[in-house]
Amino acid sequence: MVARYLVSPHGGRRAHPDISSALRAAAARRRPARIEIAPGRYEETLTVRGEVELTAAEGPGSVVVGRTRGSALDSFGSVRVHGLTLVGREADAVGCHTGTLTLDHSEIRAHGGVALHARPHTSVTLRDSVLAHGRALFTGGTGLVERCRFTDAADNAVAVLEGARVSVRNSRIEDSRIHGLRVSDAHAEVIGCELTGTGKAALMADARARLTVADCVITAVHAEGIMFIEQSRGTVDHTRVTGARHGIGAASGADPVVRGCVLTDCRDTGINVQTEARGRFEDCQVLNSGNIAVFSTDGGAPEVHGCRVVGGNVGVAVIGGARGRFTHLVVEDLTNTALRVFDEAGAAFAHVRVERCSSGLEVRGNGGTTAEVSDAVFRDVEMAAVAIGGQSRVTLKDVTADGGVLGFGVADEAQLRVTDSTVTAVSGAGAGALGSGRLIARNLTVTGSGSLGVYGTGSAYVDLARSEFTDCATAGASFDEEAGGQVVDCAVNGTRGVAVAGNGRVDTVRLRTSLKVVRHAEKPAGPPPQIINIFNGPVFNGPVRDIQVAWGNENVVQNRGENVRNENENEADAEADTGADAETGTDAETDTDTDTDTEGNGSRS
Structure with a gap:
């Protein structure tokens, strides 16, 4: 049977004048006790032992307990607190030393200390309560937090450390100076919570921790919405992050699984994986990232499946020795590059759709920089679908x-x-090689090019086989300067332009065409060449007869002069081969009358 005690600062029949005297009386009887406290402020520190319930007789907020300095309550046993306001200064406001502690409809205020400290081997439950200024610290025990509010913590609102296991559900964490929740070498789950205004990552997992997040909303944080580091693991499901610097991050060997999340208006990156971290990201959306939607760097290796990137600057960037595998990816409406692989990085893209972006795939770096793309569509890309x-x-x-x-x-x-x-339907060329680049194409089809099907210039090498070029306005294939290679078992169809405009260095074998093959290419009639400046990529100086594309140059100066040719030399030029099948032709050198000077080192991405 539970013994009942009354506390009233104004006295009364059988009432104790303070809470401590009631606790002493209950301890002497060694029976379960219920202590009902009348409204008022009690300047004392409570030490509670045994099976005791402390309740505010007239409801939450009517009883305030705490001294000017020190703790408000220390719990040893099985203790329940209902409706009290507990105030601590320069010490733990509430401490659970042994046993279990339950607080509901209560408030803990910690001025310069810990609001609640759950020590090893204890179990603490918080329900429908408020913690202000201080943090809830769980070290080695277990905890359950439901429908609570944490506000203005001086560091972390909730800290789960040293093997503790804590569940936080349907709660709100706001304006913490550091993290909303930090779990370190422990296990925490955060379900159905709202976190806002944290100074650093809203949710942080470190030191091999496990963090489970589901159905949360994270807004207006100064760093990451959710961060996994130091070989931590965990899952994040159906969570929305808005207005963070980085949406979800992984570093230093972490490996989370993220599913069905929405990362919106992140100031820098949506997904950020670095320093040998991994991670699998499934069915997520990254919307309007300020810099890069999905970023892998410094040895990071994420797997991204079924994700959608809309709006913002760059879609996917894999750089600095990182790796990445991206499948069933949709990238739309970016102001810059959809896919980027730089500097010894490697990436594989499969089942990808890119639409309405400034450029498609850019790859640049040394021989360790690789990319594989399969089953992909680049549609309405302003510049180049692929530029390496x-x-x-x-x-x-x-x-x-x-x-x-x-x-x-x-x-x-x-x-x-x-x-x-x-x-299809490019304004310049279907494919091209320049510098010392090598282009090897099998079963390539180019249709409706506004100028060229394929071209080679500089000292590039072009190897075409079993390919087809249809309705290319200027030429199916064009080669100038020192470009070499071969065109084998290819077809050029249509009624415009020529089949091949050559330079004498490219062999044509079993070429099927009804158009002429120009051994010594003539400048086609038409408007001056178009010059297009494309930043953040290699330099493309396309065929001088029709189009020039410069990658990475801020200034392009074109100097055009009349190339006066002797009419007798014109008449001496070799006639082009015509007919349905022109076999084993070797093109002559192509003339040019346009010089292009480029200056500048390329713009910042």
Whole structure:
């Protein structure tokens, strides 16, 4: 049977004048006790032992307990607190030393200390309560927090440490100076919570912790919405992060699983994986990121599946020795590049759709920089669907480029392999190689190019086989300067332009066409060449007869002069081969009358 005690500062029949005297009386009887406290402020520190319930007789907020300095309550046993306001200064406001402690409809105010400290091997439950200024600290025990509010914590609102296991549900954490919740070498779950205004990551997992997050809303944080570091693990499901610097981050060997989340208006990145971290991100949306939607760097290696990127600057960037695998990815309406792989990074893209972006895929770096793209569509990309440079190596299989200036381009010493791919309705060229770049294409189809099907310039090497070029306005294939290679078992169809405009260095074998093959290319009639400046990529100086594209140059100066040719020399030029099948032709050198000077080092991304 529970013994009942009354406390009233104004006295009364059988009433104790303070709470401590009632506690002493209950301890002497060694029975379960219920202490009912009349409204008032009690300047005392409570030490509660045994099975005791402390309740505000006239409801929450009517009883305030605490001294000017020190703790308000220390619990040893099985203690329940209902409706009290507990105030601590320069010490733990409430401490659970042994046993269990339950607080409901209560308030804890900690001025310069810990609001609640649950020590090892204890169990603490908070329900429908408020913690102000201080933090709830769980070290080695268990905890359950339901429908609570944490406000203005001087550091972390909730800290789960040293093997503790804590569940926080349907609660609100606001304006913490550091983290909303930090779990370190422990296990925490955060379900159905709202976190806002934290100084650093709203949710932080470190030191091999496990963090489970579901159905949460995180807004207006100064750093990451959710951060996993130091080999921590966990899951994040159906959570929305808005207005963070980084939406969800992983670093230093962490490996979270993130599913069905929405990351909106992040000031820098939506998903950020670095320093040997991994992570799997499924069915997420990253909307309007300020810099990069999905970022992998410094050895990071995420897997991204079924995600959608809309709006913002750059879609996916894999740089600095990082890796990444991206499948069933949709990228739309970016002001910059959809996919970027730089500086010894490697990425694989499969089942990808890119629409209405400034450029599609950019790859640049040394020979360790690689990208594989399969079953992808680049539609309405303003500049190039694919542009690679440096010494990078890229393979494309079953890739479609529809619209824009250039389909697939390779420059510097890079190598591009294209298989079973299609380019339609580009204004410049379907595919091109320049510098010392190598373009190897099998079963490439280019239709409706505003100028060229494929071209090579500089000292590039172009190897075409079993490819088809239809309705290209100027030429199906064009080669100038020192470009070499071969065109084998290809077809050029349509009624415009020429089949091949050559330079004498490219062999044509079993070419099927009804158009002429120009051994010594003539400048086609028409308006002056168009010059297009594309930043953040390799330099593309396209065929001088029709289009020039410069990557990474802030200033392009074109100097055009009349190239006076002797009429007798014109008459001496070799006639082009015509007919349905022109076999084993070797093109002569192509003339040019346009010089292009480029200046500048390229713009900042």
